[in-house]
Amino acid sequence: MKLIDIVIGSLRRRKGRVAFIVIGLAVGVGTVVALRSLTATMEQEIGAQLDQYGANIVIVPKASSQELSYGGVTLSAATFDLLQLKDEDISRIKSIKYANRLSLIAPKLLGAVEIDGQKFLLSGAHLDQEVRMKQWWQVVGRVPTETDELLVGYEAAQKLGVIEAAKPAGHESMLHSGHASVRQSELKLLRTQLALGGGEFRVVGVIHETGAQDDQMVFTSLSTAQRVLHKPGELSLIEVSAMCNGCPIDDIVAQLSAALPEAKVSALQQAVRARLQTVERLSRFSTALSVVMLLIGFVMVFITMMTSVVERTREVGVLRALGFRKSHIVRIFMIEAALISLVGGLLGWGVGALSGALSAPYFTEAAAVGRPSLALALAALAAAVTVGVASSLYPAIKAAKLDPTEALRHY
Amino acid sequence: MSFIVIENVTKAYQPNGAASRTTVLSSVSAEIEEGEFVALMGPSGSGKTTLLTIIGAMSQPTDGRVIIDEVDVYGLSEERRADFRREYLGFVFQQHHLLPYLTTLENVMLPLVITKLNTQEKRMKAQTALERVGLGDKLDRLPNQLSGGEQGRVAIARALVNEPPLILADEPTGNLDSRTGEELINVLRSLNEQGQTILMVTHNPEAAAATHRVLKIQDGLLMSDSAEAGRREARPMMEEVCAD
Numbered sequence: 001m002k003l004i005d006i007v008i009g010s011l012r013r014r015k016g017r018v019a020f021i022v023i024g025l026a027v028g029v030g031t032v033v034a035l036r037s038l039t040a041t042m043e044q045e046i047g048a049q050l051d052q053y054g055a056n057i058v059i060v061p062k063a064s065s066q067e068l069s070y071g072g073v074t075l076s077a078a079t080f081d082l083l084q085l086k087d088e089d090i091s092r093i094k095s096i097k098y099a100n101r102l103s104l105i106a107p108k109l110l111g112a113v114e115i116d117g118q119k120f121l122l123s124g125a126h127l128d129q130e131v132r133m134k135q136w137w138q139v140v141g142r143v144p145t146e147t148d149e150l151l152v153g154y155e156a157a158q159k160l161g162v163i164e165a166a167k168p169a170g171h172e173s174m175l176h177s178g179h180a181s182v183r184q185s186e187l188k189l190l191r192t193q194l195a196l197g198g199g200e201f202r203v204v205g206v207i208h209e210t211g212a213q214d215d216q217m218v219f220t221s222l223s224t225a226q227r228v229l230h231k232p233g234e235l236s237l238i239e240v241s242a243m244c245n246g247c248p249i250d251d252i253v254a255q256l257s258a259a260l261p262e263a264k265v266s267a268l269q270q271a272v273r274a275r276l277q278t279v280e281r282l283s284r285f286s287t288a289l290s291v292v293m294l295l296i297g298f299v300m301v302f303i304t305m306m307t308s309v310v311e312r313t314r315e316v317g318v319l320r321a322l323g324f325r326k327s328h329i330v331r332i333f334m335i336e337a338a339l340i341s342l343v344g345g346l347l348g349w350g351v352g353a354l355s356g357a358l359s360a361p362y363f364t365e366a367a368a369v370g371r372p373s374l375a376l377a378l379a380a381l382a383a384a385v386t387v388g389v390a391s392s393l394y395p396a397i398k399a400a401k402l403d404p405t406e407a408l409r410h411y
Numbered sequence: 412m413s414f415i416v417i418e419n420v421t422k423a424y425q426p427n428g429a430a431s432r433t434t435v436l437s438s439v440s441a442e443i444e445e446g447e448f449v450a451l452m453g454p455s456g457s458g459k460t461t462l463l464t465i466i467g468a469m470s471q472p473t474d475g476r477v478i479i480d481e482v483d484v485y486g487l488s489e490e491r492r493a494d495f496r497r498e499y500l501g502f503v504f505q506q507h508h509l510l511p512y513l514t515t516l517e518n519v520m521l522p523l524v525i526t527k528l529n530t531q532e533k534r535m536k537a538q539t540a541l542e543r544v545g546l547g548d549k550l551d552r553l554p555n556q557l558s559g560g561e562q563g564r565v566a567i568a569r570a571l572v573n574e575p576p577l578i579l580a581d582e583p584t585g586n587l588d589s590r591t592g593e594e595l596i597n598v599l600r601s602l603n604e605q606g607q608t609i610l611m612v613t614h615n616p617e618a619a620a621a622t623h624r625v626l627k628i629q630d631g632l633l634m635s636d637s638a639e640a641g642r643r644e645a646r647p648m649m650e651e652v653c654a655d
Binding site for chain 1: 490522
């Protein structure tokens with residue numbers, strides 16, 4: 001028999017009270033755990049979403065004679081540039097120290113083309129990358145894979161007669177009789193042959209209305225654009241996505257500038273800053289709530305242990321009479337507190353992880369909730385035991401300081 | 412030097428809010444030899460239990476010294492005094508004070524919890540102690556499954572489990588009917604016959620009759636000592652006590 005056996009015996013005897021304090025601690029720890037795993041999921045989600053909002057670094061040639069705007073970024077018109085970005089610059093980008101932080105490198109060539117006597121902005125890019133970066137794109141048909149294929153923006157498609165021009169609601173359902181409700185995605189390509197730059201092209205896809213400049217543009221592969229615009233090997237801009245959970249965006253920009261001295265590298269600070277702010281706010285909120293919960297836990301354990309000390313005064317007197325030192329008494333109460341809070345912490349972690357996972361769909365759009373992490377489990381246990389032990393320190397010392405003869409007389 | 416030397420022990424309290432101090436014990440002196448079975452008698456509030464707790468290394472006297480086996484008990488630090496209780500003393504309380512959530516065996520093992528013995532040794536010792544008080548067959552009972560007399564015997568087993576040189580008993584028969592009380596006194600007497608030194612507070616004359624010697628306390632003063640009286644007056648105390 002050891003001190004812990006006395007504690008276990010005593011805990012068994014006071015099942016109700018022990019259950020109360022264990023549940024109380026579990027609720028506290030559970031809330032903190034659920035909150036942490038929820039915010040972690042939300043952080044991941046926000047990170048992922050913001051990554052999808054597109055590139056956060058844009059590289060354009062330094063010298064320019066004519067301004068061209070794309071995606072809110074002013075860039076140089078490739079046609080009149082003296083200094084050009086080249087295909088070879090891609091490999092220079094890949095050679096920077098933080099290259100592993102770059103999730104996407106999307107080179108583009110932009111230029112004006114004439115189709116059916118109308119001017120359009122042609123964008124040559126690696127379209128598979130483009131689709132990944134612009135997740136809001138809804139492509140009707142498919143993304144071009146061949147060099148003679150085109151993807152057309154919504155408005156451009158209307159102007160070119162590729163799809164029906166905009167009509168008041170109601171007409172569409174008449175157009176597609178047999179379908180109770182007709183969605184936009186059931187748009188039909190009415191025309192697939194376009195002539196541009198002296199060649200014949202096939203339209204294989206139309207992008208649904210995005211509300212952005214993309215609606216007026218025509219997309220094709222980079223090599224096709226280089227051929228049509230007579231700019232072999234040249235690029236107008238390179239968009240770069242950096243994987244960014246607290247990533248050193250300034251360092252990445254500096255490294256890119258060093259690698260491409262003729263180019264202007266600019267970070268789209270807005271996106272990065274917004275992301276960091278949201279993440280920070282979330283984690284600050286959950287930290288504040290965690291502190292409050294742990295404080296409540298502290299007070300609860302403290303009160304319960306104080307009551308326990310009063311109730312067990314005579315027991316302390318007996319043990320002291322039998323030769324238990326003050327330090328033994330302190331140890332008994334501390335072991336008790338540690339055991340209770342360990343169980344409370346474990347239970348709380350289980351409940352918190354479970355409820356975090358179950359409630360995640362109501363708070364986030366994330367398909368998969370992050371698996372319960374070992375670090376969070378350990379942190380929950382550590383927090384519970386710290387709270388339990390810290391709040392029991394004073395009651396334990398108080399118990400040890402009881403006068404043994406007085407304690408024996410206590411009823 | 413005697414085994415226990417009580418030297419001018421005085422204990423005074425200042426109750427909360429009281430203007431003057433209440434003297435519980437005034438300059439009590441006595442000596443007890445090894446192997447004695449001594450009764451400490453006196454009316455309620457006479458200070459006999461206070462004297463027992465002072466001898467029991469539990470309560471610092473206001474003045475005077477207690478020397479047991481040549482150790483000045485109150486010259487020790489508080490923690491060392493706890494060790495002294497563990498090594499030298501066994502307590503039997505009036506209410507027995509068994510821990511309700513521990514079995515008979517575990518209650519008896521309590522004083523051994525803080526020793527370096529291994530679990531097997533602790534068990535053996537506790538079992539032996541319980542056999543000595545005739546409870547070798549009720550090791551796994553909880554206190555509330557035992558009769559009052561049995562609880563008293565468990566308390567005695569707990570007091571003697573670490574083989575202390577001195578057992579202190581505070582009215583061990585106080586809550587028991589006379590027959591059960593007698594049984595308990597018989598257990599103590601048989602322990603004493605095996606050489607155990609016992610100091611027992613009681614106001615039960617029958618219990619006192621089982622002892623060798625009676626110290627009478629009244630109003631905090633040692634009024635009579637049957638041993639000294641016996642030396643001077645052919646032990647009238649014992650005769651008086653044993654009269655019926």
